[in-house]
Amino acid sequence: MTDYLQRILRARVYDVARETPLDYAPNLSRRLSNSIWLKREDLQPVFSFKLRGAYNRMAQLSEAELQRGVIASSAGNHAQGVALSASRLGCRAVIVMPSTTPEVKVRAVKSLGGEVVLHGETYDECSAEARRRCEAEELTFIHPFDDPEVIAGQGTIGLEIMRQCDKPPTAIYLAVGGGGLISGVAAYVKALWPEVEVIGVEPEDAATMTRSLEAGERVELSQVGLFADGVAVRQVGQETFRLAQRHVDRMVTVDTDAICAAIKDVFEDTRSILEPAGALAVAGLKRDVADRELREESLVAVACGANMNFDRLRFISERAELGEEREAMLAVEIPEAPGSLRSLCNELASRSLTEFSYRMSEGQRAQIFIGIQVRGEQDRISLVNSLTSRGFPCHDLSQNEFAVVHLRHMVGGRLPASARPAQRNYQELLYRFEFPERPGALMSFVSALHPEWSISIFHYRNHGSDTGRIVVGVLVPNEDMAGWNRFLEKLGYPCWDETENLAYSLFL
Structure with a gap:
């Protein structure tokens, strides 16, 4: 603990990184009945906290190592952190990225002076290629999370949070991928304020730290979900797992809809758009507040990145309403008779519709697919019961993944x-x-x-x-x-x- 406290206190990050603000989130605080604070790491020069750890590790290199250069494997934020750090330190940086990496991220790394090598289709494949080149060209490998100096660099976020708070918060929520961020922040916070809870947040389909802590050993997932690509890691690091075992109080997992809703929440308070991994801590905070019925507490969520692909916004905006339970997807049955559609519309006259799909069909009954705004789970249930009681049998499809992802965009009709x-x-x-x-x-x-x-x-x-x-x-x-x-x-x-x-x- 003392070792990491010293490493964090002497970490060299501010040559390239900035001390980011701890912003109060008034809308989110009012809705959740707690004081919510956002640590704005999305405001770093590369729009992510990754710059801290990368630079602190590279600043420790000898002159000979800097002359030979560094190499890293990454599809996004770590790549940009290494490239910018290399530019400031005057050394060569080779970044191996999967061939599937969006062009916007490739251009960002090149603009910072990084030499991009596209290899393989997964992180594991490009990581193996980076290791091979590391040995062949005598470069220094800069690990994205499992390195003490990288961990210490990320730990400076904890230092700033505790300095910026009037009093220690009840809990700090952090996104978890490989574990570098949470282990660094937890090592600092627990050394000085052990009563502050440190809570990790993972996607349900990439919960490798959650599974590992439950098992008491590192677990490797056979596959991970890629929506929150910044934390899509199959196995956490050895050192990060050791620190998490010692310092992390609890893990929370959230689904894709909750992440999308959190992106919208942060936008409404800051007018900034976080990437899915960047909003993960906010989604976990909301889940934890609901599960434990927290009230009148001071809670901090680290908004850790904003490298968003613009074309993802369409999907996120659609799913955010479902994640907040502000939209219901319903299948409503009506008699196939004149005037029945008008009667249904009269029942919904006071509601805002987001979708309405109808097609005349054979038989005496027809099905209508409706998207409609609601005010939460109870309002949705009440609406379904009301329609059914008024002669419009209704099925709630809001949790039906097939209906939400595909059916709402498909042409209806039955097989000839x-x-x-x-x-x-x-x-x-x-x-x-x-x-x-x-x-x-x-x-x-x-x-x-x-x-x-x-x-x-x-x-x-x-x-x-x-x-x-x-x-x-x-x-x-x-x-x-x-x-x-x-x-x-x-x-x-x-x-x-x-x-x-x-x-x-x-x-x-």
Whole structure:
């Protein structure tokens, strides 16, 4: 503990980094009935805290090491931190980035003087290439998190928070990827104010620190979600895990919708747009306040980055309302008769609609897909019950991933009567898939399908993330179901069987 306290106190970060403000969030504080403070690391020169650790590590290099140069593997914020640090220190910086890295991030690293090498499609592949080049060219590897000087550099955030607070806060919330940020801040805070809680936040689909602390050893995840790409790490570091075991009080996990809602919350208070990983701490703070019913406490969340791809905003704005439970997605049944649509609209006259999809169909009943603004969970439940009681049977699809991601953007309609499975020797199967978003990936998926399987439904939408999402309806002969299962196993992409999904049966 003393060792890290000394490292943090003597860390060299302010040659390139700035002391960021601790801003009060009035709207969020009022809504949560607590005093919420945002540590604005999104205001660093590279829009992320990563600059602190990278520079502190590189400032310790000898003159000979600086002359040979440094190398790092990163798809984003660490890359920019290393590149800017190298520029200030006058040394060469080679940055190995996955070939799938968005062009905006590649340009940012090049503009800071970094030599970009695109290799592989995943962080693991580019990290292995960086290690190989490190040995071959005698460069110094700058680890993004598992290095004492990197950890100490990130720990200066804790130093600033405690200096900027009138009194020690009740808790500090931090995003966790490899663990460099939380271990550095926790080492400083716990050395001086052990009563302050240090709480880590991870996405539910990338909870490697949570799983590791529960198991008492480092756990390596087979795969991680990529929405919050800044924390998409399969295994935390050895040193960061050791420090987390000693100093971290608790971990909180949140889903994608909660992260999107947190991005909107910060925008409403600051007019700044955080990246998903940058808003992770705010999402975790909100979850913890709700779970523990915290009131009148002083809580700090570190807004750790704002390197957002602009094309992600469409997806985030859609999901933010669901994350805040301000929008409901409903399937409402009406009689297929004159005047029934008008009657439903009269029932919803006082509501703000976000979506309304109707198509005349066979039979005496029709299904309408509606997006509608609500004031929370209880208001949503009340609306569903009210519509049902007034003769409009209603299904709540707000938590139905297939409906939220795909159905709301699809053309409705049912399979032609002449091709329905009941009259043929096959089944229509509906599956959702996720795959790495890269050029040609979508067509590769289609090409992998058996040529004798007819595609009856297909929906893909670019969400601006590293993961592509599609839904496919396939007409598979009954005798070839084993072949379909072999296809799924060989494909290797995460997939979900939606054949029994209520939204599918109602609309498609």
